[in-house]
Amino acid sequence: MNFDANIPGGPLDAKWDRHLADLRLVSPANKRKFHVIVVGSGLAGASAAASLAELGYRVSCFCFQDSPRRAHSIAAQGGINAAKNYQNDGDSAWRLFFDTIKGGDFRSREANVYRLAQVSANIIDQCVAQGVPFAREYGGMLANRSFGGAQVSRTFYARGQTGQQLLLGAYQALERMVGRGSITMYPRHEMLELVIVNGRARGIVARDLVSGEMESFVGDAVVLATGGYGNVFFLSTNAKGCNVTAAYRAYKQGAGFANPCFTQIHPTCIPVSGEYQSKLTLMSESLRNDGRVWVPKAPGDARASQNIPEPERDYYLERKYPAFGNLAPRDIASRAAKEACDDGRGVGPGGRGVYLDFASAIQRLGEPTIRDRYGNLFEMYERITGENPYRTPMRIYPAAHYTMGGLWVDYNLMSTLPGLHVVGEANFSDHGANRLGASALMQGLADGYFILPYTIGDYLAGARLEAVDASHASFRAAEQRATARLDRLLAIDGARSVDSFYKELGHVMWNECGMTRNREGLQRALRRIPEIRSEFWENVKVPGAAATLNQSLEKAGRVADFLEFGELVCLDALQREESCGGHFRTEFQTADGEALRDDAHFAHVAVWEYQGTDQAPVRHVEPLDFEFVKLATRSYK
Amino acid sequence: MRLTLKVWRQAGPADRGGFRTYQAHDVSEHMSFLEMLDVVNEDLLATAEEPIAFDHDCREGICGTCALMINGMPHGPKHATTTCQLHMRSFHDGDTITIEPWRARAFPVLRDLVVDRSSFDRIISAGGFVTAPTGSAQDANAILVPKDQSDLAMDAAACIGCGACVAACPNGSAMLFTAAKVVHLALLPQGQPERSRRVLAMVHQMDAEAFGGCTLFGECEAACPKEITIENIMRMNRDLMRATLRDRGDREAEALA
Numbered sequence: 001m002n003f004d005a006n007i008p009g010g011p012l013d014a015k016w017d018r019h020l021a022d023l024r025l026v027s028p029a030n031k032r033k034f035h036v037i038v039v040g041s042g043l044a045g046a047s048a049a050a051s052l053a054e055l056g057y058r059v060s061c062f063c064f065q066d067s068p069r070r071a072h073s074i075a076a077q078g079g080i081n082a083a084k085n086y087q088n089d090g091d092s093a094w095r096l097f098f099d100t101i102k103g104g105d106f107r108s109r110e111a112n113v114y115r116l117a118q119v120s121a122n123i124i125d126q127c128v129a130q131g132v133p134f135a136r137e138y139g140g141m142l143a144n145r146s147f148g149g150a151q152v153s154r155t156f157y158a159r160g161q162t163g164q165q166l167l168l169g170a171y172q173a174l175e176r177m178v179g180r181g182s183i184t185m186y187p188r189h190e191m192l193e194l195v196i197v198n199g200r201a202r203g204i205v206a207r208d209l210v211s212g213e214m215e216s217f218v219g220d221a222v223v224l225a226t227g228g229y230g231n232v233f234f235l236s237t238n239a240k241g242c243n244v245t246a247a248y249r250a251y252k253q254g255a256g257f258a259n260p261c262f263t264q265i266h267p268t269c270i271p272v273s274g275e276y277q278s279k280l281t282l283m284s285e286s287l288r289n290d291g292r293v294w295v296p297k298a299p300g301d302a303r304a305s306q307n308i309p310e311p312e313r314d315y316y317l318e319r320k321y322p323a324f325g326n327l328a329p330r331d332i333a334s335r336a337a338k339e340a341c342d343d344g345r346g347v348g349p350g351g352r353g354v355y356l357d358f359a360s361a362i363q364r365l366g367e368p369t370i371r372d373r374y375g376n377l378f379e380m381y382e383r384i385t386g387e388n389p390y391r392t393p394m395r396i397y398p399a400a401h402y403t404m405g406g407l408w409v410d411y412n413l414m415s416t417l418p419g420l421h422v423v424g425e426a427n428f429s430d431h432g433a434n435r436l437g438a439s440a441l442m443q444g445l446a447d448g449y450f451i452l453p454y455t456i457g458d459y460l461a462g463a464r465l466e467a468v469d470a471s472h473a474s475f476r477a478a479e480q481r482a483t484a485r486l487d488r489l490l491a492i493d494g495a496r497s498v499d500s501f502y503k504e505l506g507h508v509m510w511n512e513c514g515m516t517r518n519r520e521g522l523q524r525a526l527r528r529i530p531e532i533r534s535e536f537w538e539n540v541k542v543p544g545a546a547a548t549l550n551q552s553l554e555k556a557g558r559v560a561d562f563l564e565f566g567e568l569v570c571l572d573a574l575q576r577e578e579s580c581g582g583h584f585r586t587e588f589q590t591a592d593g594e595a596l597r598d599d600a601h602f603a604h605v606a607v608w609e610y611q612g613t614d615q616a617p618v619r620h621v622e623p624l625d626f627e628f629v630k631l632a633t634r635s636y637k
Numbered sequence: 638m639r640l641t642l643k644v645w646r647q648a649g650p651a652d653r654g655g656f657r658t659y660q661a662h663d664v665s666e667h668m669s670f671l672e673m674l675d676v677v678n679e680d681l682l683a684t685a686e687e688p689i690a691f692d693h694d695c696r697e698g699i700c701g702t703c704a705l706m707i708n709g710m711p712h713g714p715k716h717a718t719t720t721c722q723l724h725m726r727s728f729h730d731g732d733t734i735t736i737e738p739w740r741a742r743a744f745p746v747l748r749d750l751v752v753d754r755s756s757f758d759r760i761i762s763a764g765g766f767v768t769a770p771t772g773s774a775q776d777a778n779a780i781l782v783p784k785d786q787s788d789l790a791m792d793a794a795a796c797i798g799c800g801a802c803v804a805a806c807p808n809g810s811a812m813l814f815t816a817a818k819v820v821h822l823a824l825l826p827q828g829q830p831e832r833s834r835r836v837l838a839m840v841h842q843m844d845a846e847a848f849g850g851c852t853l854f855g856e857c858e859a860a861c862p863k864e865i866t867i868e869n870i871m872r873m874n875r876d877l878m879r880a881t882l883r884d885r886g887d888r889e890a891e892a893l894a
Binding site for chain 2: 047050051054065066067068069070072074075084086122123124126127128129130131133134136137138139140141142159161162164165168171172173175176178179185187211237239240241251272274276277278279281282379380383384386391449450453497499541543544548549551552
């Protein structure tokens with residue numbers, strides 16, 4: 001496996017410009033000869049598809065949803081970071097870069113992160129030009145707010161629906177190119193196989209989810225923009241359809257998978273209410289700007305919140321992290337909530353919750369201001385819980401939310417498989433071991449609008465691609481693999497539902513590989529997951545047929561992949577014998593319970609290479625060189 | 638609680654379809670409507686019947702995928718709430734609940750409660766955008782936008798494209814959906830150059846997709862989970878009239894502007 005990250009030389013702030021000057025170009029007349037397959041239509045996929053089509057490439061774009069506008073980027077609430085320094089508070093590309101590297105606990109590549117910070121400003125310009133209605137001040141200028149892990153206000157937002165507005169901007173750009181005939185959109189299509197011809201990614205096999213038909217699509221390059229794998233935990237804030245299938249099938253074809261154990265648990269979600277729970281709902285991190293997190297000081301204190309006097313409350317984030325207080329980064333805030341609940345001080349049913357209290361903000365700013373800032377979030381909370389957060393504090397608890405790990409990519413966003421590019425949450429590149437709030441939207445759009453469109457041209461200009469069509473043996477074989485797998489799932493006709501296996505996997509993942517991990521638990525998980533998997537393949541019941549719209553079959557295929565992939569996540573967590581960011585190994589912590597990194601042995605990217613069914617994958621290492629920042633212990637105290 | 642469900646079942650686009658009745662036991666008031674259906678589907682596994690197909694994804698009210706007609710109301714009885722955010726505390730023990738797909742000529746049923754809403758994408762594709770190719774933008778603060786105008790644009794832009802407005806309309810009209818996008822972009826300076834072209838193209842496409850005409854029943858506004866107001870239709874009609882007349886080179890249009 002080739003792990004040359006292709007990072008250009010020179011000073012940090014000149015690398016990208018220099019690289020742009022060196023990238024090969026495809027002439028306008030030749031661009032239309034190239035066909036690019038983009039899988040996924042979220043921020044990264046839609047922006048990439050639109051931008052590539054605008055450049056003149058022929059693009060096919062696939063999504064499993066009924067419309068590209070529904071990709072899960074739409075659910076991002078809080079905002080998007082950009083180093084505009086409109087607030088004159090001393091922000092710069094360097095500062096955004098440094099916050100991101102530090103927030104990621106020094107487990108990401110300097111060059112990639114710096115580039116992300118550099119292009120962040122262009123993203124805001126682009127989105128405003130598309131008509132994204134960002135929040136504004138009375139003077140007509142754009143408004144900003146602050147977010148976790150930063151001491152400047154650099155977050156742009158559109159009420160609590162920033163992801164929606166950014167995605168609709170990208171979706172509209174995509175639909176414009178659909179109207180002009182340069183993008184062919186395939187909604188309700190699910191990629192099931194990546195096709196490799198002579199060592200290069202040349203296409204995909206996708207299933208039409210309405211007719212059930214299996215089809216091959218041939219291209220000159222493939223772009224995966226298929227999001228993260230947070231649903232490996234079953235309960236997460238991800239949409240129900242989010243899955244690892246496309247990325248995992250690419251891994252099985254030889255693409256390296258980087259840092260799968262780097263998963264993010266978001267501190268502010270609505271707690272689980274019962275066994276039937278199907279997903280968890282995020283309450284935007286922006287709420288921590290004005291909400292104060294607390295639990296009772298005494299374990300087992302069952303009084304209602306209003307009956308607990310001030311001196312008997314523990315505002316534990318403010319106490320432990322006075323510099324950042326309630327705006328401590330996500331991994332830290334999540335673990336602190338878990339500790340409080342493990343101490344028996346949790347609130348609400350089952351004791352798995354902490355308060356997020358707006359009483360002092362309402363007193364200070366008045367209810368109308370709070371309503372203006374968070375009205376839609378408060379309404380959503382009330383719809384789900386039946387409680388009014390203007391009167392009683394919200395109850396929140398951490399939930400799986402985002403995955404920093406993903407398919408390995410180089411500086412050009414190309415995976416270890418030539419021709420396979422990976423953008424957005426699906427790649428591993430920019431967030432290290434922990435992502436800062438409002439940085440996912442930034443990265444998705446940076447990749448799709450401002451990085452991939454340049455770097456893919458370099459690949460296409462340099463690749464000598466032979467003419468291939470869907471009758472090629474590799475495509476036929478991939479179609480057969482995909483069809484055989486579905487037939488096998490349908491033929492089992494066992495006694496248990498797909499969801500029962502999925503929940504079982506989710507419990508194991510959450511308990512053994514969630515907010516905290518340790519050797520014993522991970523080893524337990526690594527024994528248990530193969531057992532669940534083998535029972536799945538013997539005893540699952542998937543009703544219906546392959547040649548129709550069959551939602552049970554879709555889900556079964558995705559869960560089957562999670563049952564393999566979950567093992568890889570645990571394996572990676574076991575082998576990374578340090579704590580960093582969202583990966584907290586209880587064996588590796590400081591005296592006061594903070595993450596203890598081991599830079600001497602683990603300042604690297606772990607990249608997993610598939611070796612075949614029932615073979616242990618091989619762990620490779622890409623060392624991380626810190627040339628421009630000094631490795632330091634993160635402190636938010 | 639214990640509920641009786643009358644659910645529309647249809648094997649495929651060509652099938653005639655019909656209602657089937659199911660019993661739901663042990664329904665908790667804290668369940669969402671879709672979680673209740675998940676439980677019904679788990680129970681169906683033990684029978685020869687296939688699970689009920691329904692569209693859903695984010696389950697937090699923003700993706701616009703879920704689309705159920707519940708007791709004749711799109712997204713059910715609760716104001717400004719999508720199906721996925723509707724909780725069973727809105728119902729009572731012993732209730733009979735009728736569940737249907739969106740009914741509209743432009744939204745053909747694919748299976749059970751799943752419909753094809755790609756006509757919405759084609760309306761956007763016809764003109765629901767600002768032509769701003771990647772890389773061509775100037776600094777974001779170079780053009781000022783008054784806050785109240787930007788807020789109004791955001792009100793319209795909040796549309797999630799679920800189609801409840803069409804399902805609620807006796808004419809099956811997509812006016813509210815189309816107007817929301819037209820008005821969002823017409824209120825912003827960035828949307829001005831294509832303002833006339835946009836409204837003409839989108840309304841033309843809406844008609845071509847066999848959506849009905851608007852006779853201002855107002856059902857759409859009542860059904861909209863994002864509280865998009867009918868005022869947007871007035872604003873779009875004004876733009877449409879001006880654009881249509883201008884298209885004919887009419888001087889009256891200039892006066893209207």
